[in-house]
Amino acid sequence: MSDPADLTIAAAGAKLRSGELSSVDLTEAVLERARMSESHLHAYLTLDQTGAREKATAADAALAAGDDRGPLHGIPIALKDNMCTKGIETTASSQILAGWIPPYDATVVSRLQAAGSVLVGKTNLDEFAMGSSTENSAYGATRNPWNTDTVPGGSSGGSAAAVATGSALAALGSDTGGSIRQPAALCGVVGVKPTYGLVSRYGLIAFASSLDQIGPFTRSVEDSAVLLEAIAGHDIHDATSIRGEIPNFRGSLHHGVAGLKIGVIKELSGPEIDPEVRTSVSKMHDALADAGAEVTEVSLPSCEYGLSAYYLIAPAECSANLARFDGVRFGLRSEGATTEEMMAATRAEGFGPEVIRRILLGTYALSAGYYDAFYGQAQRVRTLIRQQFAAAYEGVDVLVAPTSPTTAFEIGAKTDDPIAMYYADVCTIPINLTGDPGASIPIGLDSADLPIGYQVMAPSLGEERMFQVAQAVEDIANFTARAPLATSEVVSP
Amino acid sequence: MRADASPSPVSIAAMPVEIDIAKVASLARIALSAEELARYGAQLGAILEHAERVQQLPTEGIPPTSHPVPMTNSFRPDKVTESLSPDEALSGAPAAEDGYFKVPPVLGDE
Numbered sequence: 082m083s084d085p086a087d088l089t090i091a092a093a094g095a096k097l098r099s100g101e102l103s104s105v106d107l108t109e110a111v112l113e114r115a116r117m118s119e120s121h122l123h124a125y126l127t128l129d130q131t132g133a134r135e136k137a138t139a140a141d142a143a144l145a146a147g148d149d150r151g152p153l154h155g156i157p158i159a160l161k162d163n164m165c166t167k168g169i170e171t172t173a174s175s176q177i178l179a180g181w182i183p184p185y186d187a188t189v190v191s192r193l194q195a196a197g198s199v200l201v202g203k204t205n206l207d208e209f210a211m212g213s214s215t216e217n218s219a220y221g222a223t224r225n226p227w228n229t230d231t232v233p234g235g236s237s238g239g240s241a242a243a244v245a246t247g248s249a250l251a252a253l254g255s256d257t258g259g260s261i262r263q264p265a266a267l268c269g270v271v272g273v274k275p276t277y278g279l280v281s282r283y284g285l286i287a288f289a290s291s292l293d294q295i296g297p298f299t300r301s302v303e304d305s306a307v308l309l310e311a312i313a314g315h316d317i318h319d320a321t322s323i324r325g326e327i328p329n330f331r332g333s334l335h336h337g338v339a340g341l342k343i344g345v346i347k348e349l350s351g352p353e354i355d356p357e358v359r360t361s362v363s364k365m366h367d368a369l370a371d372a373g374a375e376v377t378e379v380s381l382p383s384c385e386y387g388l389s390a391y392y393l394i395a396p397a398e399c400s401a402n403l404a405r406f407d408g409v410r411f412g413l414r415s416e417g418a419t420t421e422e423m424m425a426a427t428r429a430e431g432f433g434p435e436v437i438r439r440i441l442l443g444t445y446a447l448s449a450g451y452y453d454a455f456y457g458q459a460q461r462v463r464t465l466i467r468q469q470f471a472a473a474y475e476g477v478d479v480l481v482a483p484t485s486p487t488t489a490f491e492i493g494a495k496t497d498d499p500i501a502m503y504y505a506d507v508c509t510i511p512i513n514l515t516g517d518p519g520a521s522i523p524i525g526l527d528s529a530d531l532p533i534g535y536q537v538m539a540p541s542l543g544e545e546r547m548f549q550v551a552q553a554v555e556d557i558a559n560f561t562a563r564a565p566l567a568t569s570e571v572v573s574p
Numbered sequence: 575m576r577a578d579a580s581p582s583p584v585s586i587a588a589m590p591v592e593i594d595i596a597k598v599a600s601l602a603r604i605a606l607s608a609e610e611l612a613r614y615g616a617q618l619g620a621i622l623e624h625a626e627r628v629q630q631l632p633t634e635g636i637p638p639t640s641h642p643v644p645m646t647n648s649f650r651p652d653k654v655t656e657s658l659s660p661d662e663a664l665s666g667a668p669a670a671e672d673g674y675f676k677v678p679p680v681l682g683d684e
Contacts, residue, residue, distance in 0.1 A: 184662040277642045291641045320648040321641070389627040400602060407603065409675050414668035420677045425605035437604060441614055442621060444602040445593060455625065460638030462628045467639060499617060500624055516642025541642075 085110040086247035087563070090156050090304040093250060097144065097155050104144070104155030107250070108137035108199050111157040115201070115248035118566050122224050124233075124242040126162045127170055128202040133157065136199040143197065150197030152307045158193060159249035161240050162203035163210055164295070165284040166190055169200075173286045174208045174218035177431025178412045187284020188319065189253060189295055189312045196311045201249050204239030208433045209403065210260055210288045212236050213505035216496055217435045224492065225268060226564035227531055231489035234264030234505075237298070241268035244298045245564045251308055252298040257288050258391055259484075259509025261296045262521040266484035266534020269523040269564060271551070272298050273305045274509075276541045277516035278323040280309075281316030289398035290321075292391075292513045302522060302551045306330040309544070328542070333549040339373030341550065344477035348384040349508050355487045357527040362483045365524050365535050368557045369481075369550075379473050379480065383465045387511040390466070392503055393446050393459035394514070399436075400443030406431065438499060463514045470515045474540040479550050482508050484521040484534035508536060518544050520551045524558040532560075593618055 085093065085107045096102035112130055119125060140155035160166065163173040165183035167190075172178040186194070193200070207217035215223040215238025225233040226246045233242040237254025241264035244252050254261040256274035265272025273296045280295045287293060297308035310330055316322045345366055350359065370376040408414035408427035415430045417423030432440070446455040473480060486507055495502040512519045518541070521534040535554055539547035595615035599606045606614065660673045669676040 181666050184658055184665050317650045321643060321645075323643065383631070386628055386631055389625045392621060393625050393628065404603075408668055409677055411666035412668070417678055420680045421603070422605070423678050425600075425603045428603055429605040432604070437606075438614060438617060438621075440602050440604065441595070441598050442618055445598045445618065445622075446625075448598065448601065454629065455622075457638060458628045458633065459625075460640060461633035461636045462631055463639040464636050465631060465633065467642070499621060503621075503624075514639075514642075 084114075084247070086114040088250065089301045090152060090250055090299065090307055091301065093156060094152050094154070104137040104140040104199060105134070107155065108133050108157050108201070111201055111248055111250065114246060118226065118246045118248055121229050121566055122226055122242050122246060123221055124204055124223050124239040124246065124248060125159070125202045126172060126174065126205050126220055126239070129169060129200060132169070133199050133201050140197050140199060150195070151311070153193065153311050154197035155199060156250050157199045157201045159201045159204050159240055159243045159252040160190065161206050161237050161252070161254045163206060163255060163286040164190060164253065165286070166200070166203065169203065171203065171286070172220070173210070174206045174220060175431065175433070175436070176219045176413060177406045177427070181412050183284075185284065188281035188316045190284065192312050204237070204243055204252060206239055207236035208436050209286065209399070210236040210255055210257055211399070211435050211439055213259070213263060213502055214490075214495065215239060215264070216492065217433055219433055222492060225489045226566035227269060228489065228529070229566070231491055231531065232267070234267035234485070234489065236260040236264075238264045240298045241265055241270055241272065244268070244270045244300060246566050250300070251304055253295055253312070254298055255285055255293055255295050256513065257292045258395060258513050259506040261298065262509050262519060262534070262536060263485050263505060265298055265521040266523070267489040267532065269532030269560070269562070270298055270300055271302055271305050271520065271522055271555070272296065273309060273520045274512070274518060275309055275313065275544060276323070276518045278321050279313045279518075279542070279544070281319040281322045283316055283318035287402040289395040290402060291398060292395060302520070302548060302555045303331065303334060305520065306334065306548045323542075328545050330544050330548050333545050334552045336549050337372060338369055338550055338553045341374045341479070342477040343369055343374045343376045343550065344379035344473055344480045345376060346384060346480055346482045347378050347380045348382065349482040353486060353507070354483050358483050358485070358487065358533050361525050361527070361533045362535055365554060365557065366481065369553065372553060372557065377477065379477060381469045381473060381511070383462065383469045384511050386462050387466055387514055388503060388507050390459040390462040391506070391510045391514060392442070393455050394463065396439040396443030397446045397456050398443070400440045400447065403436070403440055435499070466511055467515045470511070470517060471540070478539070478546055479543075480538040482536050482538070484508055484536040488527045488529070488531035488533060512538050517541050518547050520547055522551050522554045522558065523560045524554065525560065526562060593622070
């Protein structure tokens, strides 16, 4: 029998209910996998072994007593360390929050707990979710379980690596410019950025409030739908969360793609995409057409300006959001003769270089005299991108593209070149600007045995259709390869 | 700010990126050394040159998008609910006294 750490949520749930496996068995298998892999990967910042064992024991007792909380009951799940967990250190991978213990839970954490899941620990990220490689962590980089010389992507690289390795069955990440989908692609797992407003941001340490959205990492499309159903829904604590009923994301999962209209984004199909990625993605377009979909090319010229608009809007919002880290209410405090000197010293000491870079960029873009030329213009370009995507969706049901222009790149390859690093998000950023949902599904390996991700995008609140096409992609790709670090033979010393 | 009140995209594009990096760092409340200022200043210049591409698109009459969800107000019932106690709210503070956050003098000596 396979190791329980390698099961999907759906398969583990069936075994929990048939009595073949307990939540304690499942949790011990995941913790054992973490014990074997963490020295190679550093996916976790905090591994809550005691808490996980207690929760697993409680989940087993509840199930035995007939209190079944649903599909996540007893399932070990990891959280990106920018989501507040009451009583468990939460740092956002920043020195400025070293040792901070939140006095409250994020809404997603409360919902996962109500659903009976087991929190394994908090995963590594680029500091405050700013980055595309998880190298910008104040606590050291995470490595890709497919090849530890390469990055796992970012910023939710720890969550992606944990799910790919089996040190969690699933995880949550946050996606501001691709921070769920891009690491999912680079680590060979499924990652979903839901419609903006579908999942409450309460308790998510804010980076860029009009772009941030929490979503799942899993090993199957169905698991992502299940996890999203558990965390989605209106929350009184988040004024931007969408009211109304949550659609059934699994309703059309196995309906196939026959008769669906699929648009291939022309501007994300060119020479800027690595040839091996392009070939693999293009084969999937053809396979979807063979399965009965009507596949056409769609031109979205404003897409090419997405990256530039994003790197004005996101830093502008971050410069305002991160003003709260000033040595007064939480976290680090450096010495200073006056409050202002103390704040400036604290921020210089507590923030890493990429965070400082973005705060400065945002401060500049919002300052008097430059506001309209930079921030205002970026917001108008954002409108153009939204209009073009909306027009495209009048002709097609979903849009598709590569998730990342390349497969996993080497550690250190882009750390000295911010713009090259920003380019890693070129395929994912457009729908953060539009607010639409998107999923990345692993479809194969390149010649270096590194995973390639396929991105399926849908109009806002079109998750059901997105999952339907994502499931078809998963079925066609039949991606069963596992990261070398997920197998005990390789890991054993 | 209204679109019609701003200069045309062409004239904006011709504007060189000049950054008073020391002023920006001061506005951002980050104490940086001269060497750091020079490094960040150069990096910002390069990033802004790239970001300036947004100015190539004609956007006359296009309203700005600040937020992807079309909603104006979000109301909730005006009811008292449980919230953090003062002790919990102060639990992460670097310095606190008598239920207050404590900071160094706000004004200097002079």
